[in-house]
Amino acid sequence: MKKLSLIVPIYNEETTLLNTVNKIIELEKEDYFKKNLIEIEVILVDDCSNDKSKEIAEKISDNNKIKFFTHKKNKGKGAALKTGFIQATGDYIGIQDADNEYDPKDYIKLLKPLLENKADVCFGSRYLKQNTRRVLYFWHTCMNKFLTLLTNMYTNLDITDMETCYKLFKKEVIKEIAPKLKENRFGFEPEVTIQVAKGNWRVYETAISYTPRTYEEGKKIKAKDGLRAMYCIFHYGANTAPIPMQFILYLFIGGISAIANIISFMILTTIFNNLILNIAIAFFISAFVNYILCILILFRHKARWNSAMEIITYIITLIIMGTIDYYTTLGLIIIGCGNFWSKTISSGVGVLGNFLLRKYFVFPEKLK
Numbered sequence: 001m002k003k004l005s006l007i008v009p010i011y012n013e014e015t016t017l018l019n020t021v022n023k024i025i026e027l028e029k030e031d032y033f034k035k036n037l038i039e040i041e042v043i044l045v046d047d048c049s050n051d052k053s054k055e056i057a058e059k060i061s062d063n064n065k066i067k068f069f070t071h072k073k074n075k076g077k078g079a080a081l082k083t084g085f086i087q088a089t090g091d092y093i094g095i096q097d098a099d100n101e102y103d104p105k106d107y108i109k110l111l112k113p114l115l116e117n118k119a120d121v122c123f124g125s126r127y128l129k130q131n132t133r134r135v136l137y138f139w140h141t142c143m144n145k146f147l148t149l150l151t152n153m154y155t156n157l158d159i160t161d162m163e164t165c166y167k168l169f170k171k172e173v174i175k176e177i178a179p180k181l182k183e184n185r186f187g188f189e190p191e192v193t194i195q196v197a198k199g200n201w202r203v204y205e206t207a208i209s210y211t212p213r214t215y216e217e218g219k220k221i222k223a224k225d226g227l228r229a230m231y232c233i234f235h236y237g238a239n240t241a242p243i244p245m246q247f248i249l250y251l252f253i254g255g256i257s258a259i260a261n262i263i264s265f266m267i268l269t270t271i272f273n274n275l276i277l278n279i280a281i282a283f284f285i286s287a288f289v290n291y292i293l294c295i296l297i298l299f300r301h302k303a304r305w306n307s308a309m310e311i312i313t314y315i316i317t318l319i320i321m322g323t324i325d326y327y328t329t330l331g332l333i334i335i336g337c338g339n340f341w342s343k344t345i346s347s348g349v350g351v352l353g354n355f356l357l358r359k360y361f362v363f364p365e366k367l368k
Helices: 017-029 031-035 053-060 077-087 104-115 138-155 171-180 188-198 223-240 243-271 275-297 307-334 339-362
Strands: 002-010 038-046 066-070 092-095 121-125 167-170 203-207
Touching (some): 002 053, 002 077, 017 053, 017 104, 031 104, 038 053, 038 077, 077 188, 092 104, 104 121, 104 203, 138 223, 188 223, 223 275, 243 339, 275 339, 307 339
Parallel strands (some): 002 038
Antiparallel strands (some): 092 167, 121 167
16 A cells, blocks of 8 residues: 655645645545555644634544644744655655645646656646646746746756646655755745755656635735745755856856955045055955855855865965956056956956866865
8 A cells, every 4th residue: 555645734724724635635536546555644734823724724633644733933834844744654745735726636647657666756837738727927927937947957957847836756755855955935945856856866747737826815925935946046056056057156156256346446445545455455355255155155165174174275265366366456457457447357367266266175065
């Protein structure tokens, strides 16, 4: 007998929760479930709802087929899912929102490639061909597709819907991934997708039905969650992304650092009449900006070295690139390029040099 565990994160879903759970339980009556001897386990995780969701969940749970867990404080969807993953006992573990936007019957399609041992993970895509769909928010769809594209660029996957709720995992896959998850809110979606890509798991995709609700009906995801998702793609995926994508992202980091360098230098020249001092201070300001951005969105802090060694290697790169920056800037000024263009050219040289030194010297991946 195989078991399908569906994690249902709950936050203020009193109007739809019971109907969602009933639909899940009804799956056992489907011919596909009977034929393949699949039983259902429902894991309800209430994330400190302030309506009657908790009471409803407690009432319908039986500690056998329907299990209930609760958070004393609101932590977010990602945190609720992690709780569910840890508690689930099924051979296959998936996600089911409690808002009636997704039809549990679609899990029949998601299960097929896993049961046939063609896949380790299956995503349900809202953007593969469907007969009909409810039309709602244009910009919401644009953001979903953009985030999916960005995820594909940084993972080398080719999925059509990264933000989908419907993700089904073999037990061994999600049990390995779950302890690594850090995102407590909607950043879970890109983070778990990136972890799947890093694990080189076999990924399939299948079309699913989708009936979106409006914000008036209770939709919770906001624009800020899209920005957080973008950050998560960079933060969790950039360090293992293809080199060209890493360099493109570093151009952004290097560009900000170069702007900080130029602005600092130009400001300092109006305050101090000491060219050497101004070049040095501007460089170290830009180096600090660069280091912080590298940690936040590109490379892993303390990837191989401990803190002390990371600082030492970073100081060495500062000496190397500082020397190059100083003599390049000074030399160009001497030959008449002017302060602005001299600093601009030397900053451009620094972008490439710093990328190579950061990637292979300061923040190298741990040796296996």
